[in-house]
Amino acid sequence: MAFLLRRLVFYLAAFIAAATINFFLPRLMPGDPIQIMFSGAGSNLSMENLNALKLTFGFIDAPIGQQYLAYMQSVFTGDLGRSIKYYPLPVTELLGRALIWTLGLVGSATIVSFVLGTLLGVMAAWRRGTLFDTVVSLLAIFSSSVPGVVISLTMLFVFGYTLGWFPNGYAADPMLDPEFGWTYILSVLHHGALPMFTMVVLLTGGFAVTMRNNMINLLGEDYIVMGRAKGLGENQVMLWYAARNALLPTVSSLAISVGTILGGSLVIEVVFNYPGLGNTLYQAILARDYPVIQGQLLIMTSAMLVSNFVVDLSYVLLDPRLKKA
C-alpha cells in the first residue's frame, strides 16, 4: 500500500512538472504563430491591426507568472483553449477527431502485433535452436533496428505506388461522407491497411523477442520439468505452464508501450498522411499552434503516467518480490 501511495505522489509531482515544462517549451520556441499566419498571407496589415488580432488570440502581454497560473488552472479544469490555425475550433475537439483515428490505427495494430508477436515468441522459444527460431529472431532484429520512416516509405513505394493495391494516404476517400455505411467503412479499412501493416511490422519484432527471451528463461524451471514428467502434452506444457508465466512481464511491457504508442506512431502518420494525433502534433509544431502543442503533450504525458501506474499496480498485485527494482 505504501508503495502505491508513494507512486501516486510521484505521478502527481511528475504531472505538475510535465505541465510546467509543457507551458514553457512552446513559449521558448522562436517566432509566434500570428507572425507565421501573416507572413504566409499576402495581406498588408498595419501594426495596430496586428496587435488587435494578437489580443483576441489571447497572447496577453501579462507577466509570465500570471500566464502560468492561468494555464495551470485551465489544465486542471480540462480547458485546453482554442487552436490558432483552425480558429475557433477548440483544441479538445481537434484532438478528439485525431484521437479516433490514432486509436483505431494504433490500437488495432498493437493488438494484432501483440498477439502475433507473443505467439511467435512462444513458438520460437519452444523450438529453440531450429530454423524457425533463427528466422523469427532475425525478423525481430530487422524490425527493431530499421527506422519507422524507412519501413513506411518502402511499404508506400511497393504497395502504394508500384503495385497500386492501396491508396497513398489519408484515412478514407475524401469524397465520402463519414457515416456507418458499408462504403465508408470499407474505404476506411482500405486506407488504413497499409499504415496498420507497417505498424505491425514495426511492433511485432519487439513483442516476439520479449516473449521468446522470457520463455527461454523459464524453460529451465522446475515446474516445467515437473509438467513434462507428469506426462502432459508438449502443447499443454508450452501454453499453460511456460507461456502463462512468461506472459506477465510481456503484458507489463505492453502496458508501458501503450503510452509510447499513443504518443506517436508519428512518423507513420506523417508518411501516410493519416490524420491521427501524431500528424496533428507535427502540423501544429510547423504552424506554432501553441494551444494544440501544449494540449497534445499533456495528453500524451498523462497517458504515459496512467499506463505506468497500471504497471505498478500489476507488480504489487502479482509479484511483491519485484518491489526493489
Added chain:
Amino acid sequence: MLKNKVILAASAMVLAMAAPASAQAVLTVSSEQTTTWVRNFNPFNQTSARATTKDFIYEPLAIFNRLAGAKWEYRLAESFELADDLKSISFTLRDGLKWSDGEPITADDVVFTYDYLKKFPALDFNSVSALMESVEKIDERTVRFNLLQPNSLITTTIVAMPIVPEHIWKDVADPVTFANETPVGSGPLTEITRFTPQIYEQCRNPNYWDAASLKVDCMRLPQLADNPQVLAALAEGTLDWATSFIPDIDNTFVAKDPEHNKYWFLPSSIVAFTLNFEAPDENNKKAFTDVNFRRAVSMLIDRQTIIDIAGYGYPVINEDPAMLGEFYKAFSNPEVATQFGQYGKFDFDAAMALLDSSGYVDANGDGYRDNPDGTPITIDIEIPNGWTDWIDATQIAIETLKQAGLNVAMSTPEESVWASDLIDAKYSMSLNAIASAANPYFPYIRSFNPDDFGKSRFSAQRWTDPEVVEMLNKYTQVKDPAEQKTIMDAIQLKVAEALPVIPVYNSPSFYQYSTKRFTGWASADNQITSPVVSNANPGRLIQLLALEPVAQ
C-alpha cells in the same frame, strides 16, 4: 418470377429517366489545403475563414479583369465614379439586389460595413479605414467615400473589402471571433448544404442577381491536406478545379487523361534576392550599398537554371532591373532594358569583370573576395525552413556565387524568425516575395516607402529614394493616363539604375482543371480572366460564371 423482373426493369428505367432531371451541376474544387475543415465563413478572418468565403459568398462591388482588356467588370456595383479632384469616389449599387435571405442589399449595408471596420480595427485587413475621412450614403443605392488624400488607385483597395449585411452583423457581439457558420451573402454560392471535417458543399444563392449566368449549382470541396494529396485527386480525375504545386505536371497529371487534364500557369508574385542596405555587419554593408556590387551579384544569378530545376520550369523569368517583369508588361518602360538591361541577365564573365574593376578582389589571400578597403565580406543567405523551392534556388545561386569568389552560405531559420529578421532588417541577404497587384504602384510603394520600414517584410532591403517616393505620391494624384505613364516611366528608370533588389522570377500561380464535366475554362487561348481559384484572386468569380456543365 418474370413479372418481378419486368417490374424491376421498369422501375429501374423510370428511375434512370428521373435521375437527370434532379441532377445538379456540382463542381469539385480544391481551393486551399488543410488537414481538417473548420466551419468558419467570416469574410474578415483572413487566415481562418474558408477560402470560398470571399467572392463566392460575398461578391465584390467590382472586379478588375487584368487579362481580358484590363477593364473593370461591375458586379454588385453597376458603376462607380472617381471625382476629378481624386478626393472622393461614389459607387452605385445595382437595382433589386437581394441578400440570400431575401433582404435587399442597400447603401446602408455598405455604410454599416465601413463603420464596422472603424469600430473593430482587427477586421480591417486592407487598412482601408485609414484612408477614409468619411463614408456617406447619398441615396438608397449610392455611397460616397470621402478620402483624406487624393488617391487615383483607391478603387482597388475599396473593392477588396467585402460588404456584409447590416441586419445580421449588427447583432454580432464579437465579429473577430464570430464564425459565421450559416452565412447570409450576396454571391453566387451562399448556401452551405453539407459540412463535415472532410468535405463541405456550397450551393446556389436563391436570390442571386446574376442567376442567369450561373450554371454551376454547387461547389464540392473535399479536404486535401497537401500537394501530394491534391495531385492524387487530380490524377484520379475527381477534381475539376485546383490550385496546387504539382511536380513534373505533364507526366503526373496531364498524362493520366490527356484529353481532359489541363493546366495553365500565370505569373504572379515577384521573387527577388534582397541585400540588406542596413546590414548589421558593417563590412557587408559597405559592399551591399555599392550599386556595382549589387549589379555583379545580379549577373551571377543563373535565373533560367533556377527556374528549370528549382521551379520545374513553371516560374516566369524576371530579368527586369526595375523589378516589374512580364507581369506588368503593359506598364514597362523600354528605356530600362536599353540602359540597364544587362544587369538583370546572367553573365558570369561580365560579373567577374565588374567585381574586379570595382575593387572587390581577394586582399588577404583567403580565397574570397573582399571590400576595396580590404575588409572581408561574409554573406549568409536566410531562407525560411521548409520552403524547398527557395532552398533549392538558393543552393543553385550559391554555387555560382562561390565560383565567382564570394563567401556565401545558407541558413534556414524558422519561417517566423525569417519574417521578423526581414522586418527588422537583421539579416544580410535573403529571398523575398512581393505580392503582385493591378498596378506597379503597389509593389513599389510597399517596398520603397520609408514609412513602412520596420512594419512589413516588403521593405526588407531598406532602400528608398526621396524622388521616387515623391513621384509615387504624385502618381496617385493625377488622373490623366498619359501623365501617369510619364511618371511611372521615370520611376522605373530610377529604380532600375539603383537595382535595390535582384529579381529572379515571377512565381507561377497554379491552375489545374479538367474538361471532363465542365467547359468554359480560361486558358492561354481563351484569356477571359485569371482563373486561379485561390482566395487572392477575385477573377475566379468570373471563371465560375463562365463554366457550363458537359452533358454526361
Added chain:
Amino acid sequence: MPLLSQLLQNKKAMVGVVILAFIILVAVFAPFLSEYSPTQRVGRPHQPPSLDHWLGTTRLGHDVFTRLIHGARVSLAVGFGAGLMIALIGTVLGILAGYKGGVIDEVINFFTNLVLVIPNLPLLLVIAAFVGQASPLIIAVILGLTSWAWGVRVTRSETLSIRQRDYVKSAEMLGEPSWRIMAFEIFPNLISIVGINFIGSVIFAVITEATLEFLGLGDPNTVSWGIMLYNAQNASALSVGAWWDLLSPCFALTLLGLSLALINFAIDEVANPRLRTGSMLGRWKRMVRVGEGKL
C-alpha cells in the same frame, strides 16, 4: 576474455561486424570512392541509375551515390557520438544510484522516471523545432541529453544485484573507496549490459536523427541520410517515379541498423547465462526500449 572469444565464434556477431566495418570503411574513404562532390550539381535532375551515376541523381542534379557515402560519415558520427553520451550518462548514473542507494538513489530515480514519463519523440520534435535548423551536432547533443533514462534503469537494477556479491562486500570491508569499487568491482561485471546499452543507444540515435531530419527539423545544408530522405520526399520522388532518390538512403539506414542489431543480439545471446541471474525486468525492459526508440 571469454566474452570476446565467444562473440567471435557467433555467426550473427560476425555478420554484423563485417557489415559495420564495411560501412565505416566506405565512410572513411568516401572522397576517394567517387569523383563527384556531394554538393555540386553534376547531372540532370532525377536521372535513373546509370554508369555515370551508379544510383542516379537527385532533383537538384546531385549524384546520389556520392551523397550516400558522404552521408554515412554524418550518420555514423551522430550515431556513435550520441550513443556514447547516452550510454555514458546512463551507466554512470545507474551505477551511482544502484550502489550508493539512499538519497542519491531517490534523486536519480525521480529524474529518471520524470524523463521516462514524457513521450520521447514528441519531446524531441518540440526541442528540435525550438532550436531551428538543427545541425547533426546539435541533434546528437539533444539526443544525448534526453535519452539516457532507460540505461539508468537497466544499469541500476543490475548494479543492485551485483552489489550483494562476495567480492564487493569484501572490498568494502577492506576499506576500498566507493569510486574504486564502482569502477573496478562493479563496472567490469556490467560490461555486457553496458555493451548492449551502448549499441542499442547507437541504433536509437541513428534512427532518431534520420527521423528528425526527415521531418524537416534538420539543417538542409548537411549531407546525411536523413536529409537525403527529406530532399527526396520534398521532391515527391515517389510520385514522379524517382525511386532511387528515396530508396538509397532507406537501404543504407536498414543496413546500418541491421548490422548493429545483429551485434547486439549476439552479445545478448553470449552473455545470456550471466544475465539470467539478474532480474528479469532488466532484459525485457531493454528489449522494449529498443523497440520504443523507433516510434
